[in-house]
Amino acid sequence: MASLTKPADSLVYRAELQALATDTGTQVSLTRREGRTMVIVETVGECLTGPRISPGLRTPLVAPFGRDYIAGSSTETQTAWLEAIGQPDPGLRRRMTAVLKEVRQRGFVVERLTKEYVRVYTALRALSSDGEIDMITTQLARAFADLTTIDVLPDEMNTTADHSVATISAPITVDGAVIMSVTAAVFATLTSGAIRDLGTQVRATARSIEERIAHHGNVTTT
Secondary structure, eight states: OGGGGSOOOTTTTHHHHHHHHHHHTSEEEEEEEETTEEEEEEEESOOTTSOOOOTTOEEEOOTTSOHHHHTTSOHHHHHHHHHTTOOOOHHHHHHHHHHHHHHHHHOOEEEEOOHHHHHHHHHHHHHTTTSOOOHHHHHHHHHHHHHSOOSOOHHHHSSSOOEEEEEEEEEEEETTEEEEEEEEEEEEEEOHHHHHHHHHHHHHHHHHHHHHHHHHSSOOOO
């Protein structure tokens, strides 16, 4: 499993990523899990409405971030991920339980675009640049979880209201473990139908990469 995520050829999955970026008109990135952080290892395309995402950027794997990596895990793993930011209040615990169930069923994560998202996410990436997760990092993640509505649940999708979306991500799973994820950065207002369509496209790209790994064996990426 470790050999699947060691740096090697930065072009290994570029064709799949480029196809998604071309089809959707978004910037697309490939992220790899490294311990308790997630690091972007490849990007293609552009998003004219959002910040430029560059390889090397890290995000801590603490709630509410990394839901695509956690949704398919055991209850114990999900609980540890959630409680790493401190004991959540009952409302947040219920929300995250419902969100993880929904992500597991539909196969992709929706990151809402809010003022808090832009500020906190930028700070978290700066703080976790060395791969360490400290008390300040976890408190910022907790503040974000408390201040904003996480993801989009079915009853919220089944309305006529549009949604401000930052990114949509799908996990890449090998032998039951999520080792990477694909993300489309849109930073735009989308209808529920557009979210479902883009989520389906991102998920299809993740499946294509999984098939490449299965076909070629020890495929690696930067």
